[in-house]
Amino acid sequence: MRLNENTLLLGKKVVLVPYTAEHVPRYHEWMKSEELQRLTASEPLTLEQEYSMQRSWREDVDKCTFIVLDAEKWQVRPSTTEDSCMAGDVNLFLTDLGDPSLGEIEVMIAEPSCRGKGFGTEAVLMMMSYGVTKLGLTKFEAKIGQGNEPSIRMFRKLHFEQVAVNSVFQEVTLRLTMNEHERQWLLEQTSHVEEKCYIDGSSESH
Template identity: 50%
Template sequence: MRINKDTTIVGNNVVLIPYKKEHVDKYHEWMKSTELQMLTGSEPLSLEEEHEMQKSWSMDENKCTFIILDKNKYVETRNEIVSMIGDTNLFFANCDDRLCAEAEIMIAESWARGRKCGWEAMLLMLNYGINYLGVKQFIVKISYANEISLHMFQKMGFEEVSRSEVFQEVTLSKIVDDNWIRWLQNNLGEFQIKST
């Protein structure tokens, strides 16, 4: 998405940066994992297809994607590729109003799981969606097998709205209201949004 192409969000444990062509090779390696394919409901793509997707997403006004970096590793190495641990996305069905967004999160590096990196990255993305994109409702679609994500979003206040036996997934929703915005702010901790 053009709006976030120069945006960096720095949290306590993670840094969110725009998805750029230099990140594609590592992302492609992640997506060869059958476990990640199952958890994210993704199909494997060729490296060329992955590069085309990154290019189209960077210009698509209906998609907002950030790569998640491990902040400590990034501070230590100053190397985005080495520090990459996952990604987070917002998808809009209607680019004219952007009132509703489908949110996604993936922590691809197993060593980064269980450290609240996904929690923090998702809160940062939700906050960005509300304050910079005008989102009023978020939905998530989670595989039945992905109990960790399901539990995380329920803890964030999302509620189940439907189940699909065909796709083996649960759809959860969260309406943005003042109480939830306060909850989000209280749980975010210190962060900065920078233009690079």
């Protein structure tokens, strides 16, 4: 999605930046992990396929993707490169043609050293806030493997409720509808987030 190609979102624990070609080699290394393939229901891709995927995600109007960076590491740039700050990614899929106000959200904290620190929670909150304020979304769904208890617990803490179980794909669907109360709660949770202009690995305040 080109809407966010120049957008950087700065939180307390994580920084969200657009998925660029610079991030592909590290992302490709992550996705060689059988555990991540299982958790994300993904097939391993060649490096060239990964570059092609990155380009299509940039162009597709129904996908909004940010790379999740470790904010603490990112703050000490330029002594560290952006790819060395990478922690995972967070995505919104706007694939329900009958309901443009619904976004399917998923998050992956791929870097083992970055897990269990609240990165995923803040990334999801920031992405939901972006979806509400920039994309006009009012409903979110998350489809999670039944065995992925940490992810299910995280989404439940964020007020998502289980609405379906698919025994064939062994996944549960959780949903959150943004009424006025939930919207205010979400905006309060993300009131610290700063939006900056992202240009090729650097940022400038709006």
